[in-house]
Amino acid sequence: MDGIRLIEINEEIGADNAECAAETARMLKSMDVFMVNVMSSPGSGKTSLILETARALGTGYRIAVIEGDIDSLVDSEKVAAAGFKAVQIRTGGACHLDAATVRRALDSIENLASYDFVFVENIGNLVCPAEFAIGEHMKCMLLSVPEGDDKIMKYPLMFTIADALIVNKIDYLPDEGFSVDALRRRAMALNPRMALFEVSCRRGIGIQKWRDYLERARRTWRNAGDEKEI
Template sequence: MSDAVRLIEIKEEIHADNQRVAQGLRRQLEEKKTFLLNVMSSPGAGKTSTILRTIEALRDRFRIGVLEADIDSMVDAELIAAQGISAVQLRTGGFCHLDAAMVAKGLDALDLDALDVVLIENVGNLVCPAEFDTGAVKNVMILSVPEGDDKPLKYPLMFTVSDALLVNKIDYLPFSDFNLEAMRERVLRLNPHIEIFEISAKTGQGVEQWAAWLSREASSFIAPASGAARPRIGKFLNASRC
């Protein structure tokens, strides 16, 4: 390389800036005693339906809020708000992921003093969301049976950064060649500490075990409040940084 040419590693700089914001966000959440969970998956894996099932299982124990991220839509946030849950729609304006600054903007629109748990529904993508720290306390990914058991081989980082894996649409297993044991072996080779739950957001199968894990994790981070979440009006934000 010529001495006259200066090389700037843009990606490294972006990630360093994001990490600083994420660390600050975690400190804020610790002060507020609000547990933030980042939910990631490919499009159609069942993030929204899984979040709705999770809310149903835990709303009597925790006051729950949701950040919904989409490139351009309000559909999911409206579904959440219809359940009487605090919901903020983050429109990323083309970004295929959320970063810590976008999440901070969404959290500013929520009353964290009135919430114990906030669930992030990240943009549907198995690549970019795994690269950006959102400031969440825990990361969870959803892999649906119709996607195939080879995804850990194709998208290893997503499985590596996740604390729990939800294998969704398990009711479809009898009609699929999805190999659960092969999938488990591949995932645990990447991340020996990951928790794996087999669920069906459609039928409710396995949701109780998943909700129990989340309840333990949240309880260890906060002092749970009694009573159901109070109904709140959904909001819409443009999270794009362009």
């Protein structure tokens, strides 16, 4: 599709990922661009959430989206069709995005400093993306109701590093196999600073509350000296 930049990855991931991520976070801070790393299992609703959030943020903000997938342009085509700037990273097999790759995608965005938010949709899985910073200022993870509330016990690292946990597809509740209360208790024990939101991207439930949190987080980050503070 016209207007979508495509970055293909065939390189080994460098050992200096953390350094590169820190440098990207600083660069974006100097440009006043707030970057959110969106992580989850395949199909939990990352693209849906990014699109609903971008729409809810409204025309007062300039928004770009970096899509990470093993293959295809499917998600970036959805983003571009919705009227937002899209860059597709095709990893060709790598199960997570790394800081150098995201930096290349950022560098391909013309006039990057004119954007307010960059959302990065990471590769769908609850394991590897948790281990690699990409230069983001906020880590957001989704867990959808059909996946079950026990995922926090099986994949604790993702829940430990997340700033915000979005429980998506709450239109499937009440579901005997999923207790938001049990998830909340476990989440608070593991990562008490994490914010938890219950949303349905399909029905538009909970999006406004999440949007307002994101706006506040960006404001706090802008006023803070440290680029990692949210």
